[in-house]
Amino acid sequence: MFDAKKLDDLARRLAEAVPSGARDIGEDLERNLKAVLSSNLARLDLVSREELDVQRALLERSHLRLQGLEQRVRSLETLLAARETRD
Numbered sequence: 001m002f003d004a005k006k007l008d009d010l011a012r013r014l015a016e017a018v019p020s021g022a023r024d025i026g027e028d029l030e031r032n033l034k035a036v037l038s039s040n041l042a043r044l045d046l047v048s049r050e051e052l053d054v055q056r057a058l059l060e061r062s063h064l065r066l067q068g069l070e071q072r073v074r075s076l077e078t079l080l081a082a083r084e085t086r087d
Contacts, residue, residue, distance in 0.1 A: 011037055 011034035018029060047055075 007034060007037060007041075 011030050014033050014037075015030035
């Protein structure tokens, strides 16, 4: 779900932000930060960009279809009203 490269980059940047005295444990700290970030992000109720884009496209298609159906109902109501006035 998450881009591994972005997660690696974030963990590296966080490890670099640690004071120089603690940087001696660099790789270990970066690895631990990555594990913590990954674990916490996995617990969040998030969707991927791809899933969001699919749902957005589906919603847009549904909206267009609904607009078409609304117009069709209006036309049918107008036609029905015209017939009722003739009868």
